[in-house]
Amino acid sequence: MSDLLVGTDYKEEILRLKEELNAVILAHYYQESEIQDIADFVGDSLELAKKAKSTNADVIVFAGVHFMAETAKILNPQKLVLIPDPEASCSLAEGCPADQFRKFREAHPDHIAITYINCTAEVKALSDIICTSSNAEKIISQIPPEKPILFSPDRNLGKYLIKKTGRNMLLWEGSCIVHETFSERKILDLKLRYPEAKLIAHPECEEPVLMHADFIGSTSRLLKFIQEDSSTSYIVATETGIIHQMKKARPDKIFIPAPPQDESCSCNECPYMKLNTMEKVYLCMKNKFPAINLDEELRLKALKPIERMLEMS
Numbered sequence: 001m002s003d004l005l006v007g008t009d010y011k012e013e014i015l016r017l018k019e020e021l022n023a024v025i026l027a028h029y030y031q032e033s034e035i036q037d038i039a040d041f042v043g044d045s046l047e048l049a050k051k052a053k054s055t056n057a058d059v060i061v062f063a064g065v066h067f068m069a070e071t072a073k074i075l076n077p078q079k080l081v082l083i084p085d086p087e088a089s090c091s092l093a094e095g096c097p098a099d100q101f102r103k104f105r106e107a108h109p110d111h112i113a114i115t116y117i118n119c120t121a122e123v124k125a126l127s128d129i130i131c132t133s134s135n136a137e138k139i140i141s142q143i144p145p146e147k148p149i150l151f152s153p154d155r156n157l158g159k160y161l162i163k164k165t166g167r168n169m170l171l172w173e174g175s176c177i178v179h180e181t182f183s184e185r186k187i188l189d190l191k192l193r194y195p196e197a198k199l200i201a202h203p204e205c206e207e208p209v210l211m212h213a214d215f216i217g218s219t220s221r222l223l224k225f226i227q228e229d230s231s232t233s234y235i236v237a238t239e240t241g242i243i244h245q246m247k248k249a250r251p252d253k254i255f256i257p258a259p260p261q262d263e264s265c266s267c268n269e270c271p272y273m274k275l276n277t278m279e280k281v282y283l284c285m286k287n288k289f290p291a292i293n294l295d296e297e298l299r300l301k302a303l304k305p306i307e308r309m310l311e312m313s
């Protein structure tokens with residue numbers, strides 16, 4: 001932290017700048033609790049994309065990862081989209097470079113490409129329809145049964161969707177480093193210790209973890225589930241940031257973060273999401289930088305499959 005910023009009340013400054021810039025702060029559930037608490041809206045990937053599309057603000061401050069802020073810019077070319085840390089990437093986006101994805105598509109010209117929103121604008125531009133974990137099943141169910149599908153880049157979500165929809169899709173071999181960290185053995189140990197706790201999991205988790213889950217869903221579905229369900233405790237197999245909203249929604253319930261294989265690390269926290277801090281949120285608003293900039297031709301190509309997603313979900 002720079003010396004100049006010692007003593008700065010980030011919350012107060014951020015709220016002041018929000019008025020000054022006519023800005024909206026959008027935050028993903030995996031952000032630090034204090035960032036979630038100053039956000040105008042906290043949501044999952046789909047909800048955040050929808051909010052980004054509908055906002056009247058002049059400036060969007062996107063407290064999430066790069067592909068999310070980029071999606072907001074694709075939907076809002078005229079708005080200034082700020083990202084607290086442009087290094088906040090995603091292992092799924094990084095594991096699917098556009099040149100290799102292009103070859104994947106070219107090798108299967110008869111397939112329709114449904115691509116998870118966790119990818120770069122270049123990969124979106126090469127896709128037919130974007131999806132998130134909230135709407136993937138719904139979107140796949142609208143594809144004519146005879147049409148073969150390429151699903152990229154998350155193989156775990158892909159495998160889960162094949163099981164759920166009965167569609168035999170061709171999968172890109174990508175994964176989320178956070179959701180692959182959970183240990184089936186340690187989760188089973190926890191289940192023995194807390195037999196009344198339900199295991200709830202994000203579909204980016206690997207099959208052996210999903211196999212034991214009482215409920216599987218996107219971050220917002222998990223949050224909804226714990227509010228409506230009658231159990232009083234849950235083992236939560238997704239990034240730990242969501243537990244902040246779970247505790248706020250149901251302070252009477254117990255939420256146990258699913259343990260990573262190596263308990264000496266914080267591998268159940270997304271290292272990209274956690275790059276964002278209150279200081280960086282403040283600085284990006286103060287400096288109106290870093291901002292997302294996109295080539296217009298690329299933006300228009302990437303917009304098409306996002307619009308198809310919004311129409312279909």
Ligand code: 13P
Pocket residue numbers: 043044045046090118132133134176204217218219220
């Ligand atoms: P959702 O917000 O769609 O549940 O996705 C989780 C995630 O890993 C975002 O990067």
Ligand code: SF4
Pocket residue numbers: 030065089090091092118176177178179204239270271272273
């Ligand atoms: Fe990407 Fe996984 Fe982090 Fe989400 S949690 S941003 S999928 S690395």
